[in-house]
Amino acid sequence: MAHPIEPSFGRHGNYSTGAVEAFRQGSFTTPTNMYHVHAGRQEPRTFMQKVTMRADSIRDALGDKCCRCLHHVSRGLARGAPRTSMPSLVLIIGILLLIGLAIAAVPVAFILISNAGQTAELKGAGGEAIPEGTGAFFHPIRDGLSHWPGYEEDAEDGSSKKDGKARPIPSTALFPPNVSLCHGFGFACTSQPSMVISTSSRCDGKADCPDASDEANCRECQTPFWCEKLGAGASKARERLCLRGEQLCDGVIDCPDKVDETTFCRKSQLQCPTDTTMCEGSPLCLPNDSRCDGVQDCRGGDDEQGCKECTKGAKMCSVTGRCISRADQCDGVVQCPDGSDEADCECKACSGTTVALCSNGRCLERSRVCDGTIDCEDGDDEKDCPGTCRAPLAGSAPSASSSLPSSVKTVKCADGRHYPEHEACSGMRLECARSCPICDAKLAFRCGDGKCLSKMKVCDGNADCAGAEDEAGCADNCSRADHFKCVSSDKCVPKEARCDGVEDCEDASDEKDCKKCPSDALHCPSDNRCFPSVARCDGTPDCTDASDETDCTCQECTGAHSDTYSCGSTNHCFKRDAVCGPFSKCPNATESDRLFCAAKALQKNLF
Numbered sequence: 001m002a003h004p005i006e007p008s009f010g011r012h013g014n015y016s017t018g019a020v021e022a023f024r025q026g027s028f029t030t031p032t033n034m035y036h037v038h039a040g041r042q043e044p045r046t047f048m049q050k051v052t053m054r055a056d057s058i059r060d061a062l063g064d065k066c067c068r069c070l071h072h073v074s075r076g077l078a079r080g081a082p083r084t085s086m087p088s089l090v091l092i093i094g095i096l097l098l099i100g101l102a103i104a105a106v107p108v109a110f111i112l113i114s115n116a117g118q119t120a121e122l123k124g125a126g127g128e129a130i131p132e133g134t135g136a137f138f139h140p141i142r143d144g145l146s147h148w149p150g151y152e153e154d155a156e157d158g159s160s161k162k163d164g165k166a167r168p169i170p171s172t173a174l175f176p177p178n179v180s181l182c183h184g185f186g187f188a189c190t191s192q193p194s195m196v197i198s199t200s201s202r203c204d205g206k207a208d209c210p211d212a213s214d215e216a217n218c219r220e221c222q223t224p225f226w227c228e229k230l231g232a233g234a235s236k237a238r239e240r241l242c243l244r245g246e247q248l249c250d251g252v253i254d255c256p257d258k259v260d261e262t263t264f265c266r267k268s269q270l271q272c273p274t275d276t277t278m279c280e281g282s283p284l285c286l287p288n289d290s291r292c293d294g295v296q297d298c299r300g301g302d303d304e305q306g307c308k309e310c311t312k313g314a315k316m317c318s319v320t321g322r323c324i325s326r327a328d329q330c331d332g333v334v335q336c337p338d339g340s341d342e343a344d345c346e347c348k349a350c351s352g353t354t355v356a357l358c359s360n361g362r363c364l365e366r367s368r369v370c371d372g373t374i375d376c377e378d379g380d381d382e383k384d385c386p387g388t389c390r391a392p393l394a395g396s397a398p399s400a401s402s403s404l405p406s407s408v409k410t411v412k413c414a415d416g417r418h419y420p421e422h423e424a425c426s427g428m429r430l431e432c433a434r435s436c437p438i439c440d441a442k443l444a445f446r447c448g449d450g451k452c453l454s455k456m457k458v459c460d461g462n463a464d465c466a467g468a469e470d471e472a473g474c475a476d477n478c479s480r481a482d483h484f485k486c487v488s489s490d491k492c493v494p495k496e497a498r499c500d501g502v503e504d505c506e507d508a509s510d511e512k513d514c515k516k517c518p519s520d521a522l523h524c525p526s527d528n529r530c531f532p533s534v535a536r537c538d539g540t541p542d543c544t545d546a547s548d549e550t551d552c553t554c555q556e557c558t559g560a561h562s563d564t565y566s567c568g569s570t571n572h573c574f575k576r577d578a579v580c581g582p583f584s585k586c587p588n589a590t591e592s593d594r595l596f597c598a599a600k601a602l603q604k605n606l607f
Contacts, residue, residue, distance in 0.1 A: 176383050176385060198349060201327055294322075319336055370382060372561075387567065426443040457470060489505065537552035565596075574586070
């Protein structure tokens, strides 16, 4: 006889005790909404009941074969409690989640492997690792510039081949190692994160970022004037709008509550608030502690005149007697003629994409690094730069492997930069006119006050020396038979000065039509002209065939001149600002030549 319902089995295949006893007493029942009876079997009525039964079967199978602990999820049956199916469903859901995670891990692993491969490609043209924090890269092939370094490589047989691989170039490629870029300092503009400004320029009332993000979200201002952007009377601190004195009492409302046109604006000094002084020719009553802070708040600048001491972090310039504001210090731009505003700097102040920090604390514009002219006292800004072989400065120890002179004698000029002595003292550089203890005997005239003056300026009718010594005894020169008259002026020079390699006439007519020149001068056979010997390998072609700039040794080009670039393979000399156009103009340009121009192009686009 078939029983209407089969009793449940225990965990070992036997009838559970409670179920057997209930069956014998005829009290074994099953909820009518769970199963219905058919031919001695229990059949699920709904889809969820079918899923539940299948889950129970899988659970029991797993419990018998691999994990007996799964039987405990239904241990309530041993106590005669109704069996619950939820743990079985949870088990199945957990298994499905594990399978889903395993499937999802495949593309994740693929992405990680791909990124690792891309990271391995981020190396310089010479295989060196690109330093972190460089901010931007130049991608030669992507931008269609197949002649940049990294696209063409030398094969083992010396031939050139294109491998089609893109090698990004960091924006600071070939940057001198001992000059710091102060990564991690400064404020990155929101719309252009590659542009970083100094923290001293943040919330100072002047927008330095293209999107003015450096003046947004200000809780404190570096200016004495500010107002709340959402108006006064707010229940809590609001974002501040930082204002400069020039924005007050100008008839333009900047603040929502109009305080910039009311609070400090008066008709007379008597109406000004306490501890303020009215600006000359302006209704602005300026707080006394805002005077001599290096920021011109009064329109006439009278708040920065007659200062004995500076306030709010400003620095006194002993040369001009004016205060240099904190924001104008260590920004790479010399405000004080002696350069004291750019000395003793640290990364917090000398930070941003346009500046660099020398090891001795001097802050300079980044464009002055590797420009051929020494700015750092120890010359670090020009060490190991492409196109240069500059010897150490006088007093420093030369490299043991260097074949150059032990030192280069330089002169520090009024702009704070170092120039080769013969160039600085030739009378051709105005910034060095009063910096030389001795003027070049052949090229320059020395005034009574020590000023070096180009001989071209002597007897030209204009007194260039303070005592007019350069015009003394010049009146009757042209009446003398032993003098030569310049073609385009009334100036006359001694005949022995003709074709001597020194341009005495402003039109250089005294150095034209020369069949020969002295041994210490430069002769251009194609032009029959004489030039000073220093014109040889100075980066500027003087001969029409440019022969004066070819076959130059690196020492002739960069050791004896400033602002010059020596090509790697052809010994051709260029001015540094003329060697790239934007590709390298060097004949048979080397990898270093091309990389130099690539880095300059990127820096120009970024900064």
